Amino acid sequence: MAEEVSSQMNSLSISETNPSSSATISLVSGDDIVFKVEPTIAKEMETVQSFIDETDGKITTIPLPNISSHDLPYVIEYCEKSIAGKITKEFEAEFVKKLNNEEVKELFLAANYLNIKKLLDFLSQVIADRIANKSVEYVRRYFGIENDFTPEEEAKLREELAWTFTGVDPDDEDEN
């Protein structure tokens, strides 16, 4: 996994060593790594693009404090494929295979933060697939939700829904 990521990073020419390409946009991850991307990539990220537009393109360095240097390459990779019109089922299957539950969640938050609709739709489906047919406890753990029902309240709710509780898969091990 580490090797894959670093090879991606190389291909994206991270670092500040290339000041000549002034047209590129620099995205700064939360841990202060600079990713230089083409303006077309930034266009896919609505949040970034609207910021560029509002400053009339004067600012080309954009800090993304909520996104780590671990997650940002995945986002950029997806945007690149999207621009090239090469988002296929095969690509998406390969893409998601590389991601554990925690990474899916982080990418989902990143896609939401950056407002990348296609990635958000795709990851929504991934999350739905991963919580489908799982117990309520699993869904709580997955989303990091604390159960704020009293045992009595929860028991009553379950009783009301008893007829829908059939065919639930056993929980997977959390991959955290």
Next chain:
Amino acid sequence: MIHSSSSQEYSETSMEESPDRLTNLSDCVLLPIKICGIQWKNLRKQLPTRSLTSSPPDPKEDRLSNLPDCILLHILSLLNIKEAIHTCIVSKRWRNLWKHLPSLSLSSSDFPSIEGFTKFVSQILSQRDASTSLHALKLDSKILIKQPGLFERILKYAVSHNIQHLQIVGNHDFELFRSCFASCHTLTSLSVFNIFPHQEVIFSKYLNFPALRSLHISNVIFPDGDDPFSAFPKLNTLTIAHFQILGEQNLSITSATLLELTIQSYSVLHKIKLSTPNLCTISLIGFPFQILSGSHLTSVKHVYIDTKKCLLDNFVKPLLGNLVKPLSDLRSWFLELTNIKSLTISTYTLQVLSLVPDLLKVEFPSLCNLKLLNIEMKPAADRLSNKLIDTKLILDYLLQNSPSAKVRFIKFAPKRNIDYLAKIVSTRIRIGAGGSVRHFFWQDEQ
């Protein structure tokens, strides 16, 4: 949904504070707030949510659960409806979340009995949040025909909750549609897939859908001489599949607004008359040799023809001689289509044409405006590829009067989109000056 005035103030304030100062790089520290502001503003436009009341950027572990309702609802809408309902036990915030789902998919096959399904649907309809629109509904049920009361209740609920997209799989009664949708101004797309091929239902000609733009129906019966779509004032897209026409098999399609028409049929006896002055795209699927007629079809720009593979089966081959007559009719029909710019045919169609005896003796009309002949590569094309050399003759035949036409291979897409051009993935055949095929190759990028 509960509006939160305090959160709106929060994001609007942050929006107003920052713009001028942000042009200075040293103020980049403000950017997170700025970007957050834009983001929340966008989300608020989509759907006001309770989650905006929760404090902004929380510790990492809580962020997913703090997503706004519209995002969580989007995920819930991708789950089976039972599972979506189960999430009400997750926490107090989630307790009523599913009741705001704007789309529902209800399938009776998930239930062992009619009673179970009826009870389930009744509970959903009565527990759903009354003020939340039901934009999309998919009903998959073999039993609705036996439960007209339930079907009617569902349809009326949908209409009263601003239904836009309705898809029905299963048997059904169009009479109910008449009473439910006559004054429905929200329904824009309707698909009715009758899954019982031998239990076709009569498509009532008294139907009226004031706002309908897209209609897809299958396994229906049209009375002879019917003109059933003339009362749909906004219809753009029409697909009729696996249908029967009674009596002399005459059907009229009259529509001033229709842009795209797809006919999927396995009969060679249908006689379909088009009065569609704005029609742009025609697709013929199946045995595309119905007798079509029409006037003022100069608006048509794109034609797609896909014969079914079974026409290539040995037992059908002897019948192909009978196709010369329909092909001649197709030719007279093409005479109307002088303006078509693109013709798309599948490799199966090419194969079928190459097997029709004496085809080349049938005079082909002049498609002098044709710019593009797309060949859609079907999955089994490899197996048939040794015969593709035959199709060179067919290509020459089709393009004999189209000097500026290019030939391209496009990848077969199971759910075909009307935008053929966007699907082009392969390279082209080069057409020489005389229109004959000089080079013949393709590559698959996948």
